[in-house]
Amino acid sequence: MTKKRTGVFVCHCGNNIAATVDVARVAKEMSAEETVVYSQDYVYMCSDPGQNAVIKAIKDNQLDSVVVSCCSPTLHEKTFRDNAIRAGISGFTCEIANIREQCAWVHKDRDLGTEKAIKISRSAVRRAGRNQSLEPIAVPVTRRVMVVGGGIAGIQASLDMANAGLDVILVEKQATLGGHMLQLSETFPTLDCSQCILSPKMVEVSRHPKIKVMTYCEVQEVSGSVGNFKAKILKKPTFVDPDKCKICDDCSKVCPVVVPNEYELGLSARRAIYIPYAQAIPASYTLDESSCLGLNPIRCGKCKDVCEADAIDYDMRPETVVEEVGAIVVATGFDLYPQENIAEYGYGKVEDVLDGLQFERLCSASGATSGHVLRPSDH
Incomplete structure (x- = not known):
């Protein structure tokens, strides 16, 4: 294996680092490291002259890895990785040693601060010595997104992405879209009723040509990798054909089963066959199999008997479908504290x-x- 040629660049950050850390000593100590062939300090390494110095040093000294002892990597890691790329080496061979937030800003003793900066920089040098040159690759991706959760967050995310040209699959485990926002009386800051804001968005998302809405469904399994996922989705049977249902309420009127209404959080009751609320999307009734007197064998059948549209189908069964998507947005909302x-x-x-x-x-x-x-x- 070819010996690494590492360059170390120690930043004064004006007086932010230099006030507590002897940056010249840090640079000198790093020059003694086995893989380091170039080491220097500079007052503002992130400035235009400082960046040009890094690029020039990489080219002149044939460096294959870089360590910059400076501020947090969240601030300037991209800056110096871009410099490495401009100099002709992989950006992933650049390491940041944070001697400002982790050293200069938390210590008053200059000697101790300097010793710590040396150790942090040395660790980065050793890490850089193990880095391998990586290059970005392009992979084909599926230009379709699955959004899990049909509340306000999932609905808005679906609309935003669909309007940007992406195909969207919106998966909601309940029988209707809306989530908890529908249960709110008024919303901040305009104090509009929640349905006044949410209902138009629910209609829009259900009619959008690039959005496929899957209510009463649950994601069971996801496999694959970023850009190419396969999602296994369970479609639970509603026992009502939404294309035929006229939401006339005849079925609910004859249903003998009364159970607490989840949408009203138990403050009222519903029947075994029900629609969560009048403006539900999709606008169709759902037969709650767990509340029904029995479908196998059929022990009641009153709802089907009175359905003139012949929308009720007791033979519906759970169905598993597999959808291919390139990205997944998790917007599953919240539950109240137990x-x-x-x-x-x-x-x-x-x-x-x-x-x-x-x-x-x-x-x-x-x-x-x-x-x-x-x-x-x-x-």
Whole structure:
């Protein structure tokens, strides 16, 4: 293996580093390292003359790796890697030794600060000695994005990317888009009702020619790599054909099953066959198999009997599809803090103790109490 030829460049950063670190000594100590063939210090290494000095030193001394002892790599790593590229070597052979934030700015003793700067710089030199020249490569990518989560973040991300020309798959595990924002009464700072803001975006995303909306679906598995992912998605059966459903509510009226309404957070009830709320997207009912009296064998069938559109299909089964995407946006939202962890408030035991989202539903004009703040025990 060819011996590395490393150059070390120590920055004064004006007086930021030089006040606490003997930069000339650091540069001299680094010149004694086995792989170092060039070492210098300069008052502002990131300035135009400083950068030109780095480029010239790389060319004149045939350096194949560079260490710059200066400020944080988050500030100027790209700067000096670009210099390495301009000088004809790989940018990945450039290492940054942070002797400003990790040394000069946290120490007052000049001798101790200098010793620490030497150790940090020496570590970077040893690391640079193991670096290999890497070159960026171009790989074909799938120009399609999967967005996981159909709340406001997922909806807006989908619209932004679709309007930029990308194909988008929007996956939502619930029966409708909207997420928790739909449950809010008003939104900051305009105090508009959440549906006034969100409903038009839900309609837009459902009609956008470059967006494929998959509600009542869950991502089961993702394989592949950046640019070329394969996502396995479970499509749960709704037992209702959305293209046929007229949202007439006839099916719900005859359903004998009554369960707590998740959208209203238990403040009202729903039937086993239901639509989460009037403006749901997609505008179609869903038959909750876990609440139904039974589909295999059929123990009721009243909803299908009254459906004039013949939209109800008890034979629907879970389906797994595989979609190829180049990128994945995770916009899965949030859940409330587990109320059982703060048992002293009596949530779940005292009927009138509510959480934040339940209070939002009480305040909402479309909520269980039509916007009247009533205790659950009052009705």
